[in-house]
Ligand SMILES: Nc1nc2c(ncn2[C@@H]2O[C@H](COP(=O)(O)OP(=O)(O)OP(=O)(O)O)[C@@H](O)[C@H]2O)c(=O)[nH]1
């Protein structure tokens with residue numbers, strides 16, 4: 001169930017951790033528990049109450065998928081595929097199990113058709129961006145943990161220079177993980193800090209520089225301009241000095257419970273600097289985990305990771321088939 005990301009890099013927890021945590025599949029199932037309960041439970045009710053799969057049942061299924069935030073277009077498309085299967089007789093009108101399996105298959109097909117995350121091999125810089133409180137700092141710590149498990153040297157940059165507490169929070173994670181943090185006194189220019197951090201990462205032979213940026217509303221023009229500058233500076237710093245060019249990736253962290261606004265956020269952040277992937281955080285706290293499908297399909301943005309809890313181990317690499325199965329089964 002691992003996803004190869006760019007140059008054979010799959011940011012996964014180590015095998016040892018996998019054993020201790022009961023495996024990725026269990027973690028994914030647990031993380032999607034609320035969504036599955038809503039989706040699967042309602043599908044069960046719709047199908048259980050029906051004598052046969054007819055137009056009325058298909059319409060109720062459509063509503064159920066939309067409510068789990070799979071996206072209107074995607075939900076319509078899925079139900080159209082189910083309709084074709086039922087009308088052609090490839091799924092019998094009383095076959096609930098067959099219909100469920102078909103849903104899993106079709107969601108997997110939709111997801112497989114969406115772009116996959118391309119992550120540059122080390123050395124690389126990940127800019128972690130998103131609105132306030134979406135889960136950026138926690139997700140940055142999870143990424144660091146996964147990189148460390150792969151034996152990479154990691155460095156954090158505390159580019160949230162507005163709030164002293166933000167750098168403190170990253171520092172706490174850094175101490176727990178054994179990762180140094182490049183930080184500056186409050187009020188400094190985040191782009192200048194990122195420039196310094198790239199230098200420091202090079203000097204230390206780090207493989208992964210993770211930049212935690214300040215949360216910002218996608219509607220605040222000035223803050224979004226600042227983010228564009230951070231991105232430009234990271235790119236420039238990554239190629240200017242001696243040595244290999246560093247891959248720079250823009251990772252948008254989205255709170256999975258945000259609903260439709262997540263799509264708006266992704267569009268606005270993507271307009272400032274092209275996004276490479278989405279980290280869908282807090283999927284464990286919502287029944288709207290179908291958002292991953294909407295992001296992948298409607299925005300054609302790769303979902304790279306799911307956040308399934310508050311601990312550093314609570315990260316799952318997104319895999320279309322496993323995700324589709326865990327949604328409905
Ligand atoms: N259950 C759960 N909680 C999460 C997850 N990711 C983050 N959180 C929690 O969400 C809250 C906000 O997380 P942060 O990482 O501080 O969010 P942030 O985007 O850095 O916030 P700002 O820097 O203030 O914009 C914290 O209480 C985290 O523990 C997740 O995947 N699951």
Ligand SMILES: [Mg+2]
Pocket residue numbers: 136137138160166212215
């Ligand atoms: Mg933060």
